[in-house]
Amino acid sequence: MTDDQGLQKILGSKAAGTIAIFDKGDYYSFYGDDATLIARDIFHSEMGLKLITVGGTPLAYHTVSSNQLSRILRDLLLVLHHRVEIYKCEDGEWTLTAKGSSGNLADLEEVLGDSVALAESATVMAVKLFSGGENSDEMCVAVAFCDLDNFTFTLAEFPDSMHFCNLEAAIVSLAPRECVMPEREDQVGDYKALDAVLNRANIGRVLGKKSDFGGAGDIRQDLTRLLSKNSNNIQLGELEMGQSMNCLNALIKYMKILADDTNFGRFKLERFKTSQYMRLDWTVIRALELFSTSYMQVQMDTFYDMMNKCRSLPGQRMLKQWIRQPLNDLRKISERLDVVEALVNDTMHRSTLHNDLLRRVPDLAALGRRLIRRTAALQDCYRLYQLVKLLYRFTNVLTELSEENESSAAAIKELLLEPLTLVTASFDNFCGLVETAVDLKHLDQTGEFRVKPDIDPNLLRVSEEMDEIVDQMRSIVNSLCSSLQLDSEKGIKLEISPQHGYHMRVTRKEEKSLRNNKKLRVLDTKNSGVLFTTDKLQSLNDDYQKLKNEYDAVQKDLIQEVLKTAAGYVDALKSLTEVLASLDVLVSFAQVAAFAPKPLVRPQILEKGSGILHLQQSRHPCLELQDEVSFIPNDVNLSFEEQRRMLVLTGPNMGGKSTYLRATALTVLMGQMGSFVACDSAKWSLIDALFTRVGACDYQAQGVSTFMAEMIESALILESATEHSLVIFDELGRGTSTYDGFGLASAIAE
16 A cells, blocks of 8 residues: 555544645645644644645645644644544555544553643543433433543442532532533433533533443443552442443543553552542632633733642642542641741741752653653662652651640651651652662763663773773874863863764853864854864764664663652652642642732631621732732621621622722632632631532523523532532622612522
């Protein structure tokens, strides 16, 4: 089959939602409808479109550079929710080298890089609707989530309403980017309403085979291969969740998890528990502007941006998770608040953590994935080695923090110090592994990573020959310093770089001494100086590179052995990531509290059921940070005992009603995350759910007026709220008269 025939076959057989990318070495090509889509939706210009004849058929095509590919893939996967396949021509045939979707980016990590946005794309869900029983009209939802970042399967089955309130709460909490659904033949439930929920969450949809959702089949055998051997997480309770296990079966098949043997023995199985977190939905995310709701939207002035003082990528990811999952457990909330209080009061230790230690934490999740998938290098081991060496400083700072803050000592020890001490002990042998296997002296001298030469006789021989060549190069440098009358210490430097290999450098001030010297050849001119070489030095450099290639060939298998041993520390690495990310978020909370225009205070949170919400001089935490904004604080006083369970606000436009409501909701959210709040004092009973209805608009395509949209949203909230929920309605009756608005308020209150 010729290249053109293979290309035509791929374009003719691919699914409509899949974009085929052809790797041509120095550039990448798109053909047909894919090329038109790239020009129209990504470049917003048809300037790059050209016509080419393939097999006698004219086709549009578009080429992009390697540098452009990363941005294009992000847009295709995260914004447009297309699937992507990359092909490369090998021996005259186009071969699939990588594929990905918005929820499965494993093959594309090297191209896309690592970021918070990409980490959030690691979760995929599968959902199925079914009836509650033979004689029941109750609609139930079965759902399974797969988080490839943390190697976690999460299952849930629950009854739900026609608006899918419980499912939406699970989606907000676990943040999937893609959903697999069964083919819709004779299915129970309203899939149109389910589509609306997925659209609000900006989740891409894929139709899976009905047979994959019909029976779990060999799911027990599959889980035996996939689940971690050292954890007892195959519980009868989970395996008896038949419909959710069917969803998990479909998810495993769609993501082809069993096709990659690096996934074996890595996963854990969990049941989603709605009771441990405050319940949120997407209206809360948008109304309170917790996050940027679109990948393309510029992230400015959101609640996440205000709270994000984290110094590491793991911390930033953990912060997003904590915002999505405010706690519903008073003991855990108090622990976090105790640690934040100690950090706020102890400026020295907070500054050490924030300005020095935490900024040195690498992207541990990405590092762990590379170790598991066997794409890591010695550099990854060294970065982890540097962090492990730093852990004793973390431990010392936290120990001093607990000793100087007795009231918070128990929380610091339980939440941070004891887990960190335990995980540090797990890495006792890791430092010895790196120091034994990695040539740290050579790294200091050249910046290159290699295994120690004394591990293998052949390596030792090649290393000695390389050292002899370097000595000859230094002799050339010293001789040249003498002939050019330059200081041997400061004049000419012998350096090595990936581009030029070994070369010499002088400062730009000394560049005049090189002029009119035909024996010297200038390689490059930079701010740091002029790079140059000689014929003799270049010849020695060529010999050195040949020996280096020989060294690399000999050490290749040894490096794989080192990396295989390092991969055994992945479980400890996960624990370390969680501890350091939690510390980063708590330090971020303390930074926000300490540097607010008016210091934030610790809230007093009471047991659920006491029915109190007292906020003194409450402020909107994001608005008060803006320049030239004069913010007027307000009180909120609600109490079951005083028969004050509701407030009705009236007033002119631009009077601050919406700000008052949002400030109240954000205060409760911040407190149950474990953060200080923007009040003079704050006390409330534990809130189990937060509901908002802010503004409304019509949906003409569905025949829904503004008034009807308000009624639907209000009914949804009243259906889901409990006596322990905080409910916020903004602009009741916006789509009708003021009198009808009063009537709505009265009816909702009743």
